[in-house]
Amino acid sequence: MNDQPAKKSNKGKFISFEGGEGGGKSTQLKLLAIALQESDIDVLETREPGGSPDAELIRTLLVEGETDRWDAQTETLLHYAARRDHLNKVILPALNKGQWVLTDRYADSTMAYQGYGHGVSKKAIHGFYQFIAGNKQPDLTIILDLPAAEGLARADMRANEKAIKIQQKEDRYERMGLEFHSRLRDGFLDIARKNKKRCMVIDATKSIEEIQTNVRKLVFKRFRLAADE
Numbered sequence: 399m400n401d402q403p404a405k406k407s408n409k410g411k412f413i414s415f416e417g418g419e420g421g422g423k424s425t426q427l428k429l430l431a432i433a434l435q436e437s438d439i440d441v442l443e444t445r446e447p448g449g450s451p452d453a454e455l456i457r458t459l460l461v462e463g464e465t466d467r468w469d470a471q472t473e474t475l476l477h478y479a480a481r482r483d484h485l486n487k488v489i490l491p492a493l494n495k496g497q498w499v500l501t502d503r504y505a506d507s508t509m510a511y512q513g514y515g516h517g518v519s520k521k522a523i524h525g526f527y528q529f530i531a532g533n534k535q536p537d538l539t540i541i542l543d544l545p546a547a548e549g550l551a552r553a554d555m556r557a558n559e560k561a562i563k564i565q566q567k568e569d570r571y572e573r574m575g576l577e578f579h580s581r582l583r584d585g586f587l588d589i590a591r592k593n594k595k596r597c598m599v600i601d602a603t604k605s606i607e608e609i610q611t612n613v614r615k616l617v618f619k620r621f622r623l624a625a626d627e
């Protein structure tokens with residue numbers, strides 16, 4: 399219970415969802431958005447790479463095509479070009495209007511995929527972040543964690559169900575192999591250890607309902623919102 403309902407808050411909160419493939423970030427983000435809206439919070443749902451019209455164009459370059467289409471440095475720069483546009487045109491204006499921004503992936507994905515996964519200098523990645531965003535950080539980052547093999551199997555099943563592979567071919571990263579995905583899972587856990595105040599790890603091997611219960615508890619407690627149950 400709390401004494402500061404969200405309605406009285408005039409500053410938006412910035413929440414990122416992170417993790418490897420198949421952890422259910424998009425589903426959990428949508429369910430959290432519904433819960434927040436039920437608490438009279440104005441929510442903006444967005445994603446990376448993408449989230450603004452021009453960043454979505456860059457997304458296509460990143461998520462389609464051969465796995466070796468870009469070298470790791472070029473790939474990092476493309477993610478950062480997209481992020482800068484998204485931040486300036488969508489995220490910051492929304493936060494300034496008092497909206498809560500929920501993003502499906504943000505900068506920790508670059509550290510995990512390009513840094514821990516592809517071996518790009520972590521110092522350079524930190525530098526790019528500061529260059530495009532200064533000290534602005536999410537207020538909370540929720541990392542949905544599950545073993546890489548399980549996540550890849552889930553992502554594959556989902557893609558087949560929706561026939562995404564035939565129509566959209568947004569599977570460039572999924573094709574990068576188990577070792578790559580295991581490295582980035584460890585990377586996300588390391589990022590969480592190094593950013594204990596901002597990052598919370600949630601077990602994503604559980605059911606959608608159980609995960610959502612944990613996500614809501616965490617968010618409602620962190621931001622002192624009145625729980626509806």
Ligand code: TMP
Pocket residue numbers: 419445446447461477502503504505506507508509511512571572
């Ligand atoms: P999505 O499948 O979650 O929409 O994300 C598209 C892919 O982009 C996903 O496989 C992770 C990858 N990615 C990076 O490699 N670096 C980044 O900075 C971001 C935001 C995503």
